[in-house]
Amino acid sequence: MDDEKRLLIEVTEELQSLADTSLQNVLWDKRSIYKIPASVTALNNTAYMPQTVSFGPYHHGEDHLKPMEEHKQRALTYYLNRGGRRLQAVVESLNDEIQVLKNSYDMLGESWKDDKNKFLQLMILDGCFMMEIIRLASHSLDGYAANDPIFSSHGRLYIAPYIRRDMLLLENQLPMLVLYKLFALESNGAQDEEFVNQLVLNFCYPNAPVSKLDKSLHVLDLYRKSLILEDPARKMRLPRVTGGLLNDVNDIFRSATEINDAGIQFKKGKTKSLRGISFHIGVLELPVIVVDVATEATFLNLIAFERLHVGAGNEVTSYVFFMNSIIDNERDVALLHSRGIIQNAIGSDTAVVELFNSLSKDIAMDPDSSLRLVNMQVNAFCQMPWNEWRANLIHTYFRNPWALLSVIAAFILFALTGAHTVYSIIPYYNSNYSTLPFSPTGLAAPPPLPPPHPPRTPPRWKSKKP
Template identity: 85%
Template sequence: MEDENQELIQFTEELHNLADTSLQNVLWDKRSIYKIPASVTALNRIAYMPQTVSFGPYHHGEDHLKPMEEHKQRALRYYLNRSGRRLQEVVESLNEEIQVLKDSYDMLGESWKDDKKKFLRLMILDGCFMLEIIRLATHSLDGYAANDPIFSSHGRLYIAPSIRRDMFLLENQLPMLVLYKLVALESDGAQDEEFVNELVLNFCYPNAPVSKLDKSLHVLDLYRKSLILEDPAWKMRRPRVKGGLLNVVNDIFRSATGITDVGIQFKKGKTKSLRGISFHGGVLELPVIVVDGATEATFLNLIAFERLHVGAGNEVTSYVSFMDNIIRNERDFALLRSRGIIQNAIGSHMAAPQLFNSLSRDIAFLPNSSLEGVHMQVNAFCKMPWNECRANLIHTYFRHPWAILCVTAALILFALTGAQTVYSIIPYYKSNHSTSPSPPMGFAAPPPLPTSTPPPLTPPMHPPRPSHRHHRCRCVQK
């Protein structure tokens, strides 16, 4: 009986805590690094797991990632030497924000919550290593040996790409606050958050201009913001959606080859922003995208972040869903590649078209998609009667080479038959045209035109010839 009362009291306290949701709402706002549910990772678990290095607590200590731990120690040592700071100063700087750092993780283990020193050590080691890797890809690092396996030209060529791939995994993120604090401590506050953002973006886009961005949650969040930068002019051109979700669901979007059949042309956009998709005057403009070995993992983690982080938006998910609609086979992929919209760095022409199909396998329809207006514009163009007839004609008669030859032969035969008919009618027409046709019924024949009678022909005048018969008569009389 006493145990039952104790359970009832405990249950009542839990209900009371649930009733006060204000604290829970505050915690939700602070979270930005999530453990991805098994229902999401089931289709492609390896795309969400680091392969070379761990950042943060979620994958720390995994056997296949342990070899990189010793290199983190060396990165910390070089950071301290370059900054002229003592380790204790770094610890104190991050300790000021330790609760904010812990609250960034959605499912932080109890051992990390309870052991403050262990958590700070992890943040410092991983933060310094990430900072050195970013600088490795963008600057020459002084102080490292030429034969260093990581921080050298060799590491930049062979190791940095795989580390870069792991840095864009949602479960493998560090709060951006760690990098902000480390850089500020190193430069005595001379380099601010904007400088760190620029440093990270130069790592994401080597040898390319970068834009200024606001404060970000982590590297993945910053990279996502760089992908969806919006030109103010796009808002003026963005169509207003009428009809809502029902119209879009009922419309079946055509593939790239199907879109060209109705007369729509594809054009390479001038921007790399995923928001740079527009449709105007029968031209569908798409941003350029480079497809490489890390594209699948990066986009899957961007989609997972939009799914789990409330308020993040759905721009990346909308883009992937849009591309999945227009790329359904190798011909669609080859068409976009020929227009310069997709740059294939995978090497396999078979694997590349399947990429967007695999990315969208677990994506539900987005009722408030940022590309909903473009979707409806393209469908409206495709439904115009002449465009539908054109598409049916091309699909039926001009899709395969043999069909084209048959249609061409039929047209030639029709032309020859027509020519033969014309040549057969011409003699008949000429013979009938020589006789005056009788006037149609109901109309009087026109009076004949007056004609002048030509004068009679007179024979030419010649002098009289002598008559031999007359002379003979005279001779006879004598």
């Protein structure tokens, strides 16, 4: 009986501790870097794996990433020598935030949790390496060795693009707090968080809109904010709804070609924000997107971050879903490319179609997304009788070249038949017209004019002979 009571007490205490979720809620608020579930990575495992360099603990020490570790140590040397600072100051600065940095990771291994020095060393080496890399985009190469394989013009051209790709992977993130601390030490506190944000964007997103961004969680979060940054002077045009017009519109998505057949024109947006999609008076405006070899991995990790981080939003996911809906085949890509909306840097139009198909697997649009409203506006325009008839006519007769030739041949035959009929009637009409006593207007026909008299020649007088 005593054993039963003891077991009951232990179970009760354990359940009580599990029921107390206040501490767990606090930890949830601090987490921002996640291990992506196997159900997601199974669709495209390589898109979530770093190929050149590791940042943070999740992929540290993997064999194919070890060659970059020696360059991290040299980056620390560059950082310390440039400002003449001591390593001890760096250690003390980050040591004050060690628990905050640990809490940023959703699934931190026990070895990293228990070994404080090991984790702190990782943050310092990875942070200094990342800081030196992003300086390549906006600073001169003074202070670096001319033959440095990474921190040189050679590295900026050949290595930096691969590092940039790995910096935008969700499992390969460093807390932005590390960069904020390192830059503050370098400038004695003169460089604020906004300066660091802009420096990072200059490397990850050249020509990004210059605007004040809030403190970010990590590089991927900062990059996402820059993609969806909305111009405050540009507000979305809302539809003029009368009599519940949009309530009667179906929620299907049409391809770009079908939309264009209905009379809607595509226009390149003036903003680079993914939220810059709008429809107004028969014009669908879309932001420019550059499709290259890193597009798939970047968007997949942005979608994964929105899926795993509560409160992140769903703007990127909704954008990808919308673009995949209007891109059904190569003709749609060619149409958007001709309007300057898609800049294809990966080859064929088919590759772009396959890219968006892969991005949109297992995702859905938020019912409250502004893009759903845009789609309803487009459908309302396409379902107008004249626009629907126009689309059917183009699709039936002008999409197929043989059907088009048949229409042209039928028109020519009809024209020739009409001309033949007209020329057949004219002689008969003219012959009957001359016998009518009345003119075609119903009035008496004027009498015919007398024929002209032949000219009279004067008589020749003959002279009489005397």
